[in-house]
Amino acid sequence: MSGIVSYGGYVPRYRLNRKVIFKAMGWMDPSTVANARGEKAVANFDEDSITMAVAAGLTALQDRDRSNIEGVYFASTTMPYKERLNAGIISLALGLGDRLRAADFAGGLKAGTTALLSALESVESGRTKNLMVTAADCRLGRPASAEEMIFGDAAAAFLVGNENVVAEFKGSYSLTCDFGDHFRGEFAKYDRKWEDRWVRDAGVDAFIPMVIRGLLDRYGMKINDFKKVIYDCHYAAERNKLNKMLGMPPELEQGNLQAEVGQCGTAQSLLMLASALDMAEPGDRLLVVSFGSGCDALYFEVTENIAKKKQAQSVARCLSNRADLDVYEKYLIWRDILPVEMGLRSEEDVWTRWSLLWRKRLEIIGLWGSRCQSCGTPQYPPQRVCANPECGAVDKMEEYLFSDKPGRILSYTGDMLAPSFNPPAAYGAVGFDGGGRFIFDFTDCKLDELSVGRPVTFSFRRKYYDKLRGISGYFWKAIPVKEVK
């Protein structure tokens, strides 16, 4: 049996209320009030599609053996690199080693489901056993556009395999349509689209029923055979129309998280699938439909394993871990839409020395250190001479993964002098449980959430952006564990 073994959703912590956007930009186009409901998830200044995919992937990998994963697929239309395999960065960050196949899936928004399909069919064929599929997007609408409100940032990840699956893959049906509803050319930063009325009438209303009928016919099923129908369509009124067209009772519709997250590109239908799995019961049949340059429809049946394999309601947990991004301009600055003065200190040249990064790829991208085989002391960064003054053994080290170890704050500060997109720059010494320590930036927190002894977890983040060369560099940051009252 092949299917989904585990999964994870990821929604960044910051949420921008759409009324805040409208208050700032509504003067330009008052009609955007139609979309000014709910909030959109906004990636932190140090997040992008790669880091969000890693976050979702880590949830899917929780407490799992990482040594037998044979491939990593990444789908996104907002990949930080045109050349340099984005999925290769993700697999290093996930601690999966390099003896695997990795691939980027891009272009249309259905790339997420296509990546998942590719993995499922590969496992189904028996040629591979365990593959990781990630999808993330961080699309930008221009200020005052409807898309600025509609889009949100999020990610989803699935571990696909043929043992202990929580949802069995039963079949699929695909359409590919060169339909230019949304498009970005080679150098485009912002979304462009064609008229909504055409997109709805000629696109959504045509393709979604077509792909669903195609799948139902192929497997001799009726829409009511499904417990949940998951489809990507951000137009609220259109969803009602589609439900009727498909003959779906309202309870079959899986919510699209538009009011909490926003349309999250290639991750949209997959985040909805993760959310559906959070609530699923054994025997439930799920139909997943993506939209964008055509559609993929995928059909799953939830197994008995769901009870023990639930990722502790991964999507619900992300949704509840939220903080208001109450200043619209902060969003503009984080996305590099509005130029900001950060002082001359921010203008230091931060170029990437690629040969150095290659040597240190495990240390920097993977957060691997070393553990002394003589005295057992874990140390970061990796050492050749043991740091334990009682030991000092030379070249007795084994590789040791730190990214999955919890840690505690040893000391901290909030620095107003350091150039930061979210001052004060918070950082401090963190000791890993089990040994080892390093100075980390803290992220997704405020200064008053830091204290000596506070537990932290580690998150893969964009460490720097080399504007001169368009290069994103990545490392790990510490996030204080929220206090549970």
Add this chain to the structure above:
Amino acid sequence: MASGIKDKVAILGMGCTRFGERWESGADDLMVEAFTECLADAGIEKKEIQACYYGIHYDELSMGKSALPVAVTLKLPYIPATRLDNYCATGTEAFRAACYSVAAGVYDIVLALGVEKLKDTGYGGLPLGNAMGASPWMSFANMTAPGMFAQIASAYSAKWGVPMDKIKDAIAHISVRSHKNGVSNPRAHLRSLVTMEQVKAAPMIAYPLGLFDCCGVSDGSAAAIVTTPEIARSLKKNQDLVLVKSLSIAASSGEEEAFNTWDGAHFATTRIAATKAYGEAGIKNPREEVSMMEVHDCFSITEFVTMEDLHISPKGGAYDDIMSGFYDMDGKVPCQIDGGLKCFGHPIGASGLRMIYAFYEQFLDRVPEARKVKNARIGLTHNLGGFPWHNLCSISIIGRG
């Protein structure tokens, strides 16, 4: 068996520029200024100098690498010249090398000169430059000097249970005292009095350090000509000797940053360097025997814990000594008698020599009555270069002969 440096080297002459935002001066101007005073004070001719040790840290902001800038600027006549850099201990390292070369009997008269031109960066604070290697931005936290040192406060507070507001009081006392000491020093950069209220209300730089918890950033140069006590005695018949009692330096071993025992609330290097310095100088009880100190108050919190790490205040007990005035100008062991880094700023290559200069002036009774330390016999300088978990500590003890 090595016998240490005690009483083997004398200071023949010293020079020190005014420290400050020397917009009109480059590193070359500053070197000429310090050297000219130093040479005149030594009462010798330039050609009598047999070797030169030159300390500068940010060569990229000044005149480039190597010792050639000092040799060419001062027109030193083809003598051995060597550049030293050891972070904030750089000035002291130039002095240490000069002293060792004399003590070794290799040379009779040697110049140590330190300089730093910082105020060509265009912004406040120290530049990061390339101080941390090839690509620190790839994994190092978004750190600045105040933020690295500020962390001591949170760790100290947690370790000793001293609440942050008490730490804020003590470090404010330190800054107020330093400003008071520096106000009448013509070579100091910052020469104004500040109040406890001003210090505590200042804008936050790196929690919990406010603006007045940070030393100034300035340009400056200082120089010393050292020789043997015999030569000094023959050249300076009517003057007390100023003798080197000990020169100590300890570099982090990697234990603080990579092992699991360091508490983040003290400087391991300072404790070791101090113990060795006292041993070399024959000091049994530093609290009683040290007459005055110039310590590395890059940030007030650094001075706070250094009082313990120098084995003068009890561990965990600096607060009481600081607040009782023990380290004030009229206290038992006056500290920062010329205003410290707080008022002089910290031109890295020059600071260690500037501190020695402060004692040199005292021992030769060259300071006005108001700035005089009574019965000064032993002075201790302390430099701390790097970060709390990765640093060099140098300690020099200088005495009246």
